[in-house]
Amino acid sequence: MKPLLFILLLVISINSHAVDSRQLSDPKQQESYETLTKELRCLVCQNQTIADSNAELASDLRRQVYEMLQQGKSEQEIIRFMTYRYGEFVLYKPAFAGKTSLLWIAPVVFLFMGLMMVFFVIRRKRAAAKVQVDALEINTEKQKKVRNLLEKGELS
Amino acid sequence: MLKYIIPLLLFIILAVFLGLGLNLKPNDIPSPFINKPAPEFTAPKLNAPEEKLTPADLKGQVWLFNVWASWCVSCRAEHPILNQFAKQYAVVIIGLNYKDEPEDAKTWLKTLGNPYNVSIMDQDGRIGIDYGVYGVPETFVIDKKGLIRYKHTGPVSADDVQKIFLPLITKLEAES
Numbered sequence: 001m002k003p004l005l006f007i008l009l010l011v012i013s014i015n016s017h018a019v020d021s022r023q024l025s026d027p028k029q030q031e032s033y034e035t036l037t038k039e040l041r042c043l044v045c046q047n048q049t050i051a052d053s054n055a056e057l058a059s060d061l062r063r064q065v066y067e068m069l070q071q072g073k074s075e076q077e078i079i080r081f082m083t084y085r086y087g088e089f090v091l092y093k094p095a096f097a098g099k100t101s102l103l104w105i106a107p108v109v110f111l112f113m114g115l116m117m118v119f120f121v122i123r124r125k126r127a128a129a130k131v132q133v134d135a136l137e138i139n140t141e142k143q144k145k146v147r148n149l150l151e152k153g154e155l156s
Numbered sequence: 157m158l159k160y161i162i163p164l165l166l167f168i169i170l171a172v173f174l175g176l177g178l179n180l181k182p183n184d185i186p187s188p189f190i191n192k193p194a195p196e197f198t199a200p201k202l203n204a205p206e207e208k209l210t211p212a213d214l215k216g217q218v219w220l221f222n223v224w225a226s227w228c229v230s231c232r233a234e235h236p237i238l239n240q241f242a243k244q245y246a247v248v249i250i251g252l253n254y255k256d257e258p259e260d261a262k263t264w265l266k267t268l269g270n271p272y273n274v275s276i277m278d279q280d281g282r283i284g285i286d287y288g289v290y291g292v293p294e295t296f297v298i299d300k301k302g303l304i305r306y307k308h309t310g311p312v313s314a315d316d317v318q319k320i321f322l323p324l325i326t327k328l329e330a331e332s
Contacts (some may be wrong), residue, residue, distance in 0.1 A: 043290035043291075044290055044291060056255060056281070057281070057284075057290055060280070060281045060282075060284075060285060061285070064285055083188070084188065085188070085189075085285060085286065085287070085288040086188070086288045086290065087186060087187070087188040087288070089186075
């Protein structure tokens with residue numbers, strides 16, 4: 001019984017969308033609505049999108065997006081409307097510009113730094129391993145010599 | 157030697173960033189409105205809904221635009237300071253009663269005092285969106301030409317009045 005209930009709950013939760021039930025008649029506009037509300041930041045709660053947030057301001061901004069789409073405004077126009085009022089901060093995907101370039105470039109730089117580090121660590125480990133192997137070879141040579149000498153001694 | 161210097165350097169860099177982070181205010185989002193014209197609105201007055209106010213009515217004077225609501229706790233903290241400010245200095249304060257019930261707002265002004273020359277109503281928060289309001293209270297300073305010159309987020313303190321608002325208003329009054 002319990003697993004069945006669990007599965008049922010899982011199935012229901014797949015279909016549950018965030019706080020909002022607005023539907024636009026045009027599927028393309030509906031798609032715009034969904035992408036836009038997922039790209040705009042809720043300014044009160046800050047680490048949520050306006051699609052996720054239940055805050056009053058987020059719901060007002062969703063209404064704004066909805067109405068502008070109904071009026072036939074494009075995604076760019078809506079994004080411009082929002083940045084004019086709230087600044088770049090409202091965008092989860094800020095435009096690539098002087099101020100935001102660090103945001104965009106930093107991940108690549110860090111990835112590169114990480115790769116360099118891995119490269120150097122591997123190279124150093126390899127070099128160390130080789131030294132050890134060489135040392136080992138020297139040892140076996142010496143052992144051979146010793147054994148030879150010992151064998152000779154036994155013979156005489 | 158290098159073995160000790162590198163971690164030390166990394167630590168210093170980290171410490172500097174963390175130190176800077178302590179002084180950041182993540183809630184203080186820079187307003188994109190500075191030196192831009194105050195967005196237009198035509199809004200009913202709280203005490204006389206049949207009368208409307210627009211920013212054009214205030215051209216030629218320096219005014220403060222204070223966003224408030226009776227449900228807002230920090231506004232209650234700010235209120236006595238605005239009362240004092242309005243009483244002591246000849247300053248025009250326009251209130252934007254943001255997403256509030258008119259009755260609640262009127263009661264609030266009656267019990268706590270009214271520092272506003274006029275309060276206008278923004279029940280569905282549209283004027284708020286036009287001004288990029290995201291947290292009440294907020295206070296804008298608008299110059300004689302109708303340009304927004306300063307935005308203060310959060311409650312205004314007595315210190316802010318003396319150190320920020322008064323000098324700025326004096327400066328803006330001197331402009332033609």
